[in-house]
Amino acid sequence: MAQASPVDETRRIFDLVATGRARSRSELAAQLGVAASTIGLRVQALLDAGLLQEAGDGTSRGGRRPRMLRIAEDGGCVLTADLGGGHARIGRHSLSGALERVATIPVDLTAGPEPTLSAVCEVFDDLAGGAAVRAIGVGLPGPVDIATGSVDQPSRMPGWPGFRVGEHLRERYGVHVAVDNDANLAALGEHRLQFGLSEHSITVKAGTAIGSGIIVDGHVHRGATGAAGDITHTRIDGSGDIPCSCGNTGCLETVASGASLVRQMRERGRGEVTTTEHVLGLARDADPVATTLVRTAGTHLGQALSGVVNFFNPHAVYLTGSMSASEPFLAAVRSRVYEACHPLVTQRLRIEAAHTGADAIVLGAARLALDGLELPA
């Protein structure tokens, strides 16, 4: 701790108070192992910046009653947007990252970044309601270049490549803007809810398409080129030679995604099936063909995950997206992973549906934005 920079110390102090793990200067000093005088200085800077406030008196242990610390009530808010193909989910959060209000609006990403972001900003301003905006987080449905806050190779998003989403919003609001892809943010949102800033996990989004995010010690692991967690193009043995969007054949996407379930139903003469939700509904109603296909998809995902789990040894694997609500799917993933992994790797492993549901991405965006919150030194 002695080597931490003033801003690092201030960030740790802010995090501990924001998450309720420390409520007074003495608790902060004890948890951080930093001199009381230093804690006093950093806390005063946070009070002066309007980020923390003092709240009543704590219980005295003989000496002066400690003044309790908490996030400032009028300290402002964090705004987030989860941009999807057809709609955007937009959130207002407290400085602890908790979601206070959420709105969903239709968007058409193919119209390009400026009209989309201008619609988002209208909702941002409405949700902020005049409160100070402290940081912004944005999730985009594709690979993101973190350094520039722009989309990489967005085949589905004409007009977006190279457009600096982060810079555009920073110009308007003058605050830190974090931009990342939706799978990473969903993983971060779920992980921080479960574990905070420690432990390791993988969150797989299994819906019409499949994606995943990796969290190491509470932070997103992006890899050398930002492609870490792209489990969807893992080759599955015995999956046939169905061509994938990536140009290869036999990828996980071609046998375990919601889109592949729809295709397989239709190949079996069920032309009326057009959506992932329809297949999942049929499986819920015990349709034998749909149930078998959903189970097989879970086994394929479990197969792809077992290599990752053996290698990475996470504390948890979370499943999100529409297919995570299917019990036969989840059961098939679990049984394949437990069967294919070394017992040492699975003895404490949790494989479960994510708890953050539809808010995973905005919650993750708020966490990432808060990680970069501009703090007094």
Ligand SMILES: [Zn+2]
């Ligand atoms: Zn592929």
